Amino acid sequence: MSSKVLIVDDEDLICSMLDRVLRLEGYEVETSTKPEEGLNLLKQTAYDVLLTDLHMSGMNGLELLGRARRIQPACDVVMMTGYASVETAKEAIKLGAIDYITKPLDIEGELKPLLSSIMNSEADQDEPGEDLEDPRTQDAWGDFVGRGEATLGLLKKVTKVAHSDVPVLLQGQSGTGKEMVSGLLHKLSRRSERPFIKVNCAALPETLLESELFGHTKGSFTGATSDRDGLFKAADGGTLLLDEIGEISLTFQPKLLRVLQDGEFHRVGDAQRAVKVNVRIIAATNRDLVKAVRTGDFREDLYYRLNVVPLEIPPLRERIDDLEDLLEHFIAQAARKHVGYPKVQFSEEIVRVLNRYPWPGNIRELANAVESATVLAEGTQVRLADLPLAIQDFARSLGEEVGSNDDMPLGATPAETLEEIEMRCIIQSMVKTGFNRTRSADLLGVTRRTLSYRINKYDLEDELARLQEANEKESQAPENTAN
Ligand SMILES: Nc1ncnc2c1ncn2[C@@H]1O[C@H](COP(=O)(O)OP(=O)(O)OP(=O)(O)O)[C@@H](O)[C@H]1O
Ligand SMILES: [Mg+2]
The missing domain is CATH 3.40.50.2300 (Response regulator)
Incomplete structure (x- = not known):
């Protein structure tokens, strides 16, 4: 493995x-x-x-x-x-x-x-993904939508690790696409012709999970009427996704550790014979495993075994440049799914709201929003009222003139564009933190990389340097007078 x-x-x-x-x-x-x-x-x-x-x-x-x-x-x-x-x-x-x-x-x-x-x-x-233009790769990425900066970075990493057999730990908030990425990892790997098996570790109590994963022998527990192979065996030669890995119990963790270490395990009820398999493990969770290790809920040794290659899937709001492609994708998907409902359209005003909405449920939330809008819209033009309440509330909080029950477009252009608001927030947070990017990023709730990316994108370097210089002069001034 x-x-x-x-x-x-x-x-x-x-x-x-x-x-x-x-x-x-x-x-x-x-x-x-x-x-x-x-x-x-x-x-x-x-x-x-x-x-x-x-x-x-x-x-x-x-x-x-x-x-x-x-x-x-x-x-x-x-x-x-x-x-x-x-x-x-x-x-x-x-x-x-x-x-x-x-x-x-x-x-x-x-x-x-x-x-x-x-x-x-x-x-x-030998991996095809290095060259992003490689048609095989584009094809393999299939319906994985989004080609913004952050997503391309992620996809590059995915193609890179897909070909090795090392365990991958996928972390990211709920609905960011962990399961989807695990599918890509398998599809792009040498194992793509072999089975890809997914297990939701949170869905089963421990004893059932053990027999599900490792199999059991006849009579090993009530209801075990015959010998049965488990999912590890079924995935032999292929890939096994251990989804919601953060939920497995402390008593089951050592058994999993053993498979990762030695590639072998025992069927329930058979302590004698170890079964050997060759399975590539992908684990996924939306829990902070480092924290779980610290609190003693997750074994450190298992964490390191699983986390040979960590892949962090960013939340949607950190790759909002994917939004319009995703929107188009889900519009078409919803129309295919609900026969008789046409493809809907979103006005520029609504798209502007969607671009600013924080998307706590990430891509799944977006998919659901588009699906409900498709079903609720009268005609093809989506009104704000056709969208989930959370988005409607958010739109109102933006202070725009929103007609939720009528067909008025979503109000006048706001005084400040999204870009302008963002630039203002960046500058304010940098000033507040004494121009410390790490703390500033914390304050804004984004990663340091995202912050640097935005600073670059909006060309704020010079402006920030000028402000910093001015600030430093100001803070030196009293000292000078004291001397
Ligand atoms: N890049 C993408 N392109 C198209 N669809 C996507 C993309 N990412 C996610 N989706 C869709 O969004 C939904 C949620 O994705 P997925 O189930 O992979 O998320 P998850 O991170 O595993 O969520 P959870 O933590 O809740 O299990 C799925 O319907 C999936 O098909
Ligand atoms: Mg999932």
Whole structure:
């Protein structure tokens, strides 16, 4: 389920030390103290990286390198060597090793960063998503709508990690599209032809969840009338989405941890035989797991196992530049779903309100709003009254002249445009926080990146620098008089 590393070193201690360290990093590790045996392992299993010693009895590292490259050209080889043999190590590079590291090994400073960069660049190579214009990618993104700045950033990341087998943790508010992104991760992966199975961990009590996931043997509990495979088995070779992972109980968490660590589990009622599977795990939650770890509701070790690649799905209001595309998409979707109801239209005034509305329910809320408007609208023009009350209230709070029961358009153009309001808020919050972007972003309820993006977009850098300078002069003034 994770990246695989093969270690060949004739020193037992090095093997066991590396085994322990790399397992903790989430790698699947196999070790061998005999080069011949290492080659045999390479014939049986695909590895991402072979980490081999240079000087070994039986066969030296260079020979092993050459033979390993012929057996498994896609496996990257890293040579381990003493300082004295750096020249030979360079020879190894010529022969196709990806890099070398010197002994004594610097695990933290050298080995871990090297491995992670190899694994990452591997994900880069053969995935179609790097080039966003790639038609295969566009096609695979299918009905995932939105090509604004933040969404493209997300999609790039999705395509990048889709091809590796590392666990992904999808976090984001309710309705932001976590489930949809999990589908993309599967579709864009090498596993796309294999099963994609979703489990809602919050929907079942613990004992049922266990037998659902792991299966059970006949008679293991009342109602277990026959042997049954669980969803892990069903997902073998494919992807398993553990949705609402934040809801699993503390007693069930260790069992899940074990599958993630060793790729094996026991069916309920069968303590003897472990079942081995090859499943890529995606977990999703709208809970803040870091907080849950802190409060003791979620195991830290499990959190780190799941969170190898974190993907944060931004709320809709932080990618509001997607709104119009989404609107169009949901308008067409609603008209298809409700036969006899035509595609509706939203006036510019209403779109302006929708652009400013905070969308606490995110994309799902937008989809629902469009669906209800489609059904309620008289004719094709959507009136404010056709939209959910929360949006109507919001529109009124904007202080615009809103005719909720008549067909009047949504009032006069506001004195300030949305952009102007935003710019004013940014400037005010920056002044208030002494031009600290992090605190300013907190104050505005956006991420620091979003704030910087907006500052850039509205070209506020100069204005802010000027204000900051003026402020500093002002605050220095009393000191000067005191002197
Ligand atoms: N980018 C998108 N393009 C089109 N539809 C989307 C997009 N993102 C989400 N949706 C739609 O919005 C709805 C909510 O998405 P989804 O179920 O994936 O959200 P979620 O984050 O899993 O929500 P929850 O936390 O409530 O489980 C779904 O109907 C989904 O099809
Ligand atoms: Mg969901």
